[in-house]
Amino acid sequence: MRRTLALLISGSIVALGVTTLMLTGTLSDAIRPVDYTLRTVRDTGAINAVTAILFDYRALDTLGEATVIFAASSVLAFLAPRSSASMLSVRLSMLILYGIAFLLPFIMVFGFGTIVFGHVSPGGGFTGGVMLSSSVVIFAVVYSVGGQQSYVLPILVKKYVENAAMFVFVSLGFIGLFSGGAYLANALTGIPLGEPGSLLSGGLIPLLNIATGFKVGMGLALIIISLFAE
Amino acid sequence: MTTSQFPVLLIAIPLMLVPVAFFVSQAKLSVRGFAIASLGLVAMLAYAPLVAALGFGLVLPLEARMGGWGPELGIVLMLDPLAALLLPITNTIIVLGAAIGFPAGERTPIPYFPLWFLLAAGSNGLIVTSDLFNAYVFLEIIAICSHALVAYRGDGYAFESAFKYLIAGLIGSAFILWGIIALFAATGALSLSVIVDRLPGAPPALVAAGFSLIVAGICVKLAIVPFHSWKPDGLTGAPPSSAGAISGVVLSAVLVLMLRVLVGLGGIGGPAQTLSAVSPFPVILTFLGAVSVVVGHSMALVQGRLTRMLAYSSIGHFGAMLLALALVTPAATAAVVFHGANHAVLKSGLFFLCAAAATERGTDRITGLSGYLARRPLELAACAILMLALVGLPPTVGFASKWAMIVEVVRAGGIVRALLIGGGSVIAVVYYLRALHTMIWDGAPRQLPDLGDPRARVTRLALVVGAGYTLVGFVGAGFIFAVASSAVSVLLGGPQ
């Protein structure tokens, strides 16, 4: 009964969708979205168009999604029980322990690099933040064997970093409000945009990148470690 | 800063308060006093545009361009009269709900006040934004906060409710995201005003698909009948104060999105955009609304728990609003705005009363609350007034808005719809009277607890505010309706 109903509903969804597709044809006659690529350099000083959109043109969306991560991480951090610590019951071999110890600095440096160079190369606060969080998580997985709760960072430190990053992000927006006339403004604030392609360019974009990177990194690490602890 | 940037304060200040509250708590200071005070400040800010527009000649809409980019490149926040009318209501409900639901003593499994800050930021953002994708982001913030507020009591039932609520909310969001992307593919824009401008050149099938997906997603979020089953379950395990905030704040914010989309794309108020003329969507909305009215009110009749009864009654109310919206006339839409604002106040007032009662008795079963109101004249009066208003009887603001809705519906030729809305009220009389009767007369009146608990005082304050609005609003109904009408006319692009 339920299967028949489900088949009917999903079948009609597919049928309606395909009909719309056939009626629309190729999207060639649809109106093309505005192309940010060519104006990015002039407007923002960043040469990575995706980063420029995320942190300048549509920065409020980014603030919103960073808030989503923040909310999820704080809820999950409270949900997780404090006691359970060990994730694996097996002892890892020496090779893994030392191999990870060798690799971790590189992962973290790569993550930081992705954040800092987010406006001149592929990357940005989100991708770099995910790399940072993965290094934290790897550390927790590998070195918290055997019941000792030796996470790389205590939860409280992560929460401090996350909250401070959120504070910085919102405050950076207020700079634009008070000196440029618009919240989260970049070029309008009079901050020099720098020479496109160099590290010190893009006005506020690198700073927002760094704030987002720390927030995402700590937030995701909190989420994943809390889920482990569950 | 200029005045036009005001709307962003309503989003940025609550967001800023989250880390500040964390640092306050780490400094071993009282988070509670700080949080309530700052939420109160945000609520006062939310009153500012309405007061300034009515008393000091501030011209709405305030248009805040984020980062200085226009609607084609960036995000534009638009504080129009519709937002100015609803923002004070939602923010007042938030501060009262946060004060009433505060879990005294026990350790909560979830951070309590940051969630209310984020709820304030998300709902204010959804009310003022004019960008569809930005609205989606705010919807998700609201979803996460509100279901966490459902779960904060931390027992199995609460988590069960939260899970059901979250699944339903995310299905609704997925519909909305699909619709937004379809509109983006058709018109290449995300800002609602730009989309409306570009409609004539866009592929009609894709526009219709995007529009109906967004409306379907909003119907899931508003718990219109085929998608309603999450709501009573989601609110039953919740603390009643959170349920009040969800009914008042979340549903109002989603209703604003619904109105914006319907006015922009659905062709309310004129033949300019003729989506209503070529597609069967008014018929479908009428059908859904009619079923919601019938199912909502009759299911409320058989509920034994106060929260579930109120939740089902909300379904009936939103069904009635959908019936009026489906007429696609500006006057009926104005009546819906009026009724939506009233419903938010009245329903959350009753939920707050329910929160106080459930805290004292440990249950929200109507039989378990017998005699609760017997020796509490203030609560009794407020409860009676709020229930009268929800039924739609004079001398209350609920009567005024329901009357306005019925008059506009009849004027537009929908006799059957008017009968349905009236019939819903008749059923509502039965279940509210039964609940009131039980809560006054049945059972022996017990000893009254002392009022040392500050939450009880806040509840009384909330009830006084709600009942006061109900009575004063009846006197000033014409005025509020005029504000709602001007809100709709500005939404339609006309003069204020």
Added chain:
Amino acid sequence: MLAPTILTGAIVLTGCAFYGLITHRHMIRLVICLNILDSAVLLVIVLLGYEPDAAAPIVRQADLQYVLGLPHALSLTAIVISACTTALMLGYAVRVHRLRGTVYVDRLTRWRG
């Protein structure tokens, strides 16, 4: 030719997700179905910015053709949100399982009256 195929695929994925959402009562499976639903939308978003033989939108030369940046930014936002909500739902599911002893939604409370 590529675009209609992928779009049809996304629509079929949506259908699959709804089939799963209606038939399954296992909480983890519901979460997976929601993930499939999100992936379908993401597929469409990324496709909207795609152009054959265009470069990634990092503007080093002005005369090159680049893919559109906006859909990528949107999809990044949608991915992050979807990941967070998935994590939250899993957290709740584990909690419900621990406190109520079942992972099936229909074996949980049937609140009646």
